[in-house]
Amino acid sequence: MALLEIQSMTQVFGGLCALSDFNLRFDGGELNGLIGPNGAGKTTVFNLVSGFYKPTQGQILFKGRDTKPMKPHKITALGVARTFQNIRLWHDMTVLDNIRLARHQTLGYNLADALLRTKRYQRAEADIERNAHEILEALQLDRYAHERPRNLPYGMQRRVEIARALAVKPDLLLLDEPAAGLNTSDVDGLIQLIRWIHKEFKLTIWMIEHQMQVVMSLCTWIKVIDFGSTIAEGTPEQIQNNPDVIKAYLGDGTL
Template identity: 70%
Template sequence: MSLLEIKALTQNFGGLCAVSEFFVKFEGRELMALIGPNGAGKTTVFNITSGFYKPSQGDIVFKGKSTVGMKPHQVTAMGIARTFQNIRLWNDMTVLDNIRISQHYNLGYSIWDSLFRTKKYVKGEEQIKTTALTILEALELMPYINELPKNLPYGIQRKVEIARALSVKPDLLLLDEPAAGLNSADVHELIELIKWIHKEFDITIWMIEHQMSVVMSLCTKIKVIDFGVTIAEGTPEEIQNNPDVIKAYLGDENI
């Protein structure tokens, strides 16, 4: 059974077809990239996969079960976590609380347990905090646990967002342009971090990224879309020399 299989995925917004007949399959533990020019439909694919959009057509099967129609928190509970192109952290909460709150989709206690501070509530909160601290320590973020994200350097904010996604213990991690806005030193650190996460957490990673140095350093397979249509799929070497990909990025005169 495949970890994830997307079949004939199509997304229309009014008269615009953002994604057309998209297919992909993950067996598990891959590190794959989805690339394409701006407006190609990449983030739309991620939004559908993570439950933010319901597709116009097609199916998404994760661990043998269709996720079409599920809410984002239900998709997360199944084992799909993501980051966003524009960092979405709760800036008025500490780094620790950002990681803690991400786990509340799967609380082991009721609202009554919370109101009366029952043993179940105390045990649940202790477990959530332990998980959060474990993730923060693994990603070397412990010096920042009491800081507000808005006061941290951009590269650290990216790491916090990745930590938050990992805290839900996903089988599939979606990274939407993780290198966006980072300087060269932070990009190098990010590459090493993603390599470490892939190995240490033993998970599948699917990433959207415009910086080809990141894609070529990390991914063994790349899928390319343009105007919502898949135009190429293969190894980094195959993609780098594909005339359709060069045309999509640079135009006809460069072929």
């Protein structure tokens, strides 16, 4: 059984076809890329997989289950976590609380447990606290635990967002342009971080990224879309030399 299988997925907004006949299969453990020009439909794909949109046609299966009827938080609980192109952190909370809150869909207790401070509540909160500190330590963010994200450098905010996604213990991590807004030094650090996360957490990573340095350094398989349609897929070397990709993505020249 595939970890993620997308069959003939199509998305129409009004009279505009944003995505057409999109197909994909991940068996688990991959680190793959999704690229294309601005407006190609990449983030639409991630919004569909994570449940923010429902496909007009086609099917999305995660661990063999049809996710179309599911709310986004149910899909997250099933094992799909994501980051966003524009960082979406709770800036009035501490870094630690950002990580802790990511586990809200798996609390394991109800309102009565919280009000009465039952053993079930105490066990669940202790587990959430322990998991949050482990994630922060693993990503070298523990010294910022009580800082507010707005006070951190942009590159660290990106790292916090990835940490929050990891806190839900996903099987599939969707990274939407993780290098956006980063300087050269931060990009180098991001490449090392993603490679380490993939190995250490043993999960599947699917990334959207415009910076070819990141994609070509990390991904073993890349899918390319343009105007909502797949125009190529293959290894980094195959994509780098594909004339259709060069024409769509850059106009001319080489990747």
